[in-house]
Amino acid sequence: MSDDIVDFNWKEPVLCAEGTELFPRDTLDRARYASFLHNYLAINAIDGGYVLNLNAKWGSGKTYFINRWMESIKDRHPVVYIDAWKQDYSDDPMLTVISSLINALSEQLPAENETLANITEKSARFIKAAAPALLKGLVKKAVGLNLDDIKVEGELKNDDKFISDTLSESAAAVAQCLVKDHNDKLQSVNYLRNEIKALITAVIAHQQGALKAPAFIFIDELDRCRPSYAVEMLEVVKHFFELDNIAFIVATDTEQLQHAVKAVYGEGFDAQTYLGRFFRRRYSLTELSRYEFVSHISESKVTYNPNWKEFVPSLAELDDFTRVVSIVADRFRLSLRETEQLMDKFIAVLSNTTKTLNPYLLLVLFVIRDKHFSLYNEWVEATNKDHDFSHFISSIGYFIDVFPISYQDETGFVPKVVTLTKVLNFDLRLNELLAEMNRMCSNWKPRDRSGFINQLGDRYQKSTSYREQLDCNRQEQLLNLSASKIDYINWVELAVSFDK
Structure with a gap:
């Protein structure tokens, strides 16, 4: 493989000097996308630069x-990171880009470097010209007050000629200053464009061959910024900094960025075509499945508790936790953000109880409490153990697939689909899940409970079907779970109080 072609290996985590984890391992196999993009930009940004979305x-x-x-790539190329959202207090995206570039690149040069000295002087002139806009932005961010909206109340009296003349002269002087500041700023920008190219060259030269062009400039969180600021930032990058040997990577949720553009130019504005003007190409990372998303979070944030094996269905390993959350999220077509919120609620409950429970039921109750409250309320209020919920489910408006349960001799009933011939599946539809658990976790009179267990025992003894016998065992396990209907209701009401 050529030395100019990289093939990133992110299979292992990156540790900092103290031994703590800086970056976890790449569980989503993103390294191949980064390698592909890097090799492409390293060639195509040399002449004329490159702006990638x-x-x-x-x-x-x-x-x-x-x-x-x-x-x-930090040991191969000059690298700059700009968090646009953290700096949108400034009304001047130009200032954000210039200061970020200078600060990041300057750290790689000694203070006495001649190029660094030149650019420091010229950037000071630019910042002086930009200072009024920056000050207004800081005031607005701090106190919510726009200085442009402040007006002097009342009118000048006709006989206040001296004051009137003085204000007229002051206004003319202010206008001249504003024009001069504007011209100074434009002149400084033109200087700085050339000086930034020189600064990149100086950084590469100082590293004595360790670094090479192009420089990689990453702009993140732009879609979280004020709409006007986001649009102006794109204008700045496109018109002033599309320079030789600079690759800009602007990372966005482009759909959200289009909403920002429409907020500025109107709902009927063609935001997609407009944004296309600013980028040479758009590259989309493939969207994760809910299982991949939950798995990625679980690996770093969830500590498996062996007591979860006692749940029905059993969470016999961390992967079962991942599956049960992602299955419920899939069935109700949750977004990834909603899936993360569902996962947070689930973890919150599991960290607050030692009771055994049905994870499917708890997760489903979380969802229908938020999205289909009439169904949730029907389940909460149901007192008849044979209550049927199919009428309320039919009003949901989309098909909800089954909730899979498989039986394995080693682990018992687990929440997954297994296609092996020796494995039996006990899939439940939503109505069956809600009805069955309404029956099992409601209050039982001791005599009724004993009678139900005896019925299961009789079915087990009379049945010649191994599957039916296992289903009798499954129902008895559900009945013996320590969580009551009141517990599920309390957990849901506590957990949904988390802000979305």
């Missing part, structure tokens, strides 16, 4: 992707 929906690992990419 890295499009990824929320939850697709966008920030991890660009930070791990930066970590992989």
Whole structure:
């Protein structure tokens, strides 16, 4: 493989000097996308620069992707990271880009470097010209007050000629200053464009061959910024900094960015075509499945508790936790953000109880409490153990697939689909799940409970079907779970109080 072609290996985590984890291992196989993009940009940004839109929906690992990419190339190329959202207090995106570039690149040069001294002087002139806009932005961010909206109340009296003349002269002087500041700023920008190219060259030269062009500039969180600021930032990058040997990677949820553009130009505005003007190409990271998304979070944030094996269906390993959450999220077509919220609620309950429970039921109750409250309320209020919920389910408006349960001798009943011939499946439809658990976790009189267990025993003894015998065991296990209907209701009401 040529030395100029990289093939990133992110299979192992990156540790900092203290031994703590800086970046986890790449469980989503994103390294191959970063390698592909890097090799492409390293060639195509040499002449005329390159502005790439890295499009990824929320939850697709966008920030991890660009930070791990930066970590992989910091010893090969000059690298700059700009968090646009953290700096949108400024009314001047030009200032954000210039200061970020200068600060990041300057750290790689000694203070006495001549190029650094030149650019420091010229950037000071630019910042002086931009200071009024920056001050207004800081005031607005801090106190919510727009200085442009402040007006002096009342009118000048006719006989206040001296004051009137003085204000007229002051206004003319202010106008001249504003024109001069504007011209100074434009002149400084033109200087700075050339000086930034020189600064990149100086950084590469100072590293004595360790670094090479192009420089990689990553702009993140632009879709979270104020709409006007986001649009102006794109204008700045496109018109002023599309320079030789600079690759800009603007990471966004492009759909959200289009909403920002429409907020500025109107709902009927063709935001997609407009944004296309700013980027040479758009590259979209593939959206994760809910299983991949939950698995990625579980690996780093969930500590498996062996007591979860006692649940029905059993969470016999961490992968069962991942599956039960992702299955419920799939059935109700949750977004990745909603899936993460569902997972947070589930973890919150599991960390607050030692009772045994049905994980499918708890997760379903979370969802229908938020999205189909009439169905949730019907389940909460149901007192008849044979209550049928099919009428309320039919009003949901879309098909909800079964909730899979498989039986394996080693682990018992688990929440997964297994296609092996020796494995039996006990899939439940939503109505069956709600009705069965309404029966099992409601209050039982001791005599009625004993009678139900005896019925299961009789069915087991008379049946010649191994599957039916296992189903009798499954129902008895559900009946013996320690969580009551009141417990499920309390857990749901507690957990849904988390802000969305």
